[in-house]
Amino acid sequence: xxxxxxxxxxxANQKGGVGKTTTAINxxxxxxxxxxxxxxxxxxxxxxxxxxxxxxxxxxxxxxYDVLMDKLPAVDAIVKTQLPGLDLLPADPDxxxxxxxLGQTPRRSYRLRDALAPLRAGNLxxxxxxxxxxxxxxLTVNAMTAADAVLVxxxxxxxxxxxxxxxxxxxxLVRGSLNPTLEIQGVVLTMFDRRNSLSSQVANDVRAHxxxxxxxxxxxxxxxxxxxxxxxxxxxxxDMKCAGSQAYIKLARELVGRERERLSV
Numbered sequence: 514x515x516x517x518x519x520x521x522x523x524x525a526n527q528k529g530g531v532g533k534t535t536t537a538i539n540x541x542x543x544x545x546x547x548x549x550x551x552x553x554x555x556x557x558x559x560x561x562x563x564x565x566x567x568x569x570x571x572x573x574x575x576x577x578y579d580v581l582m583d584k585l586p587a588v589d590a591i592v593k594t595q596l597p598g599l600d601l602l603p604a605d606p607d608x609x610x611x612x613x614x615l616g617q618t619p620r621r622s623y624r625l626r627d628a629l630a631p632l633r634a635g636n637l638x639x640x641x642x643x644x645x646x647x648x649x650x651x652l653t654v655n656a657m658t659a660a661d662a663v664l665v666x667x668x669x670x671x672x673x674x675x676x677x678x679x680x681x682x683x684x685x686l687v688r689g690s691l692n693p694t695l696e697i698q699g700v701v702l703t704m705f706d707r708r709n710s711l712s713s714q715v716a717n718d719v720r721a722h723x724x725x726x727x728x729x730x731x732x733x734x735x736x737x738x739x740x741x742x743x744x745x746x747x748x749x750x751x752d753m754k755c756a757g758s759q760a761y762i763k764l765a766r767e768l769v770g771r772e773r774e775r776l777s778v
Contacts, residue, residue, distance in 0.1 A: 543765030
């Protein structure tokens with residue numbers, strides 16, 4: 514049987530505070546726990562995904578910035594995390610200057626895609642998860658151009674659908690000019706509060722609008738999920754039994770199921 518091809522997923526939403534980084538960290542952890550080889554690529558200059566995986570700034574001597582500026586191959590910037598099967602390509606504040614530094618450089622939107630090509634060819638990972646910045650910037654465009662599909666975390670709050678509509682326009686633009694095979698892998702409802710009727714209303718509206726694209730698994734609003742990053746740990750390591758951890762384990766199973774279904778069609 515041929516080896517499974519690497520699947521690159523951009524975790525994107527231009528709104529901040531929707532659970533992108535939390536989803537990237539904990540979905541990556543859950544996937545590695547079930548035996549998948551995962552690379553988490555931190556493309557946000559704030560570097561929150563790197564911090565949340567316990568990789569301090571002092572250890573980020575090489576980062577995505579160096580890769581995008583052609584200073585070194587992606588494989589040379591990858592660091593091991595404390596979790597078997599989960600590697601990290603870290604970010605640092607220099608990423609904030611990429612858009613200005615690249616200017617009108619040819620193929621500037623393809624920088625990440627070109628950088629990941631050797632990793633794909635070497636079949637080093639089953640999944641590459643790209644934690645996108647909370648803006649429709651050149652970094653986000655690079656992520657979508659490099660990705661096979663986009664995974665959208667969507668908070669169960671007012672204005673959620675409005676923000677999602679803007680993101681879908683960007684996906685359509687990237688699909689039309691840079692990456693014609695880009696798909697929506699799914700929409701993940703985050704920060705769901707069962708005590709709040711608005712959460713249920715938003716969830717129902719999103720499901721009515723996007724149908725089967727919306728994951729059945731819902732990520733609840735959970736204190737332990739919020740606390741875990743300050744300890745430099747995914748919530749699955751910080752408190753595996755909490756509701757947030759259990760939800761991300763279910764999400765990973767559902768994602769793997771979707772991917773298997775896609776391959777069997």
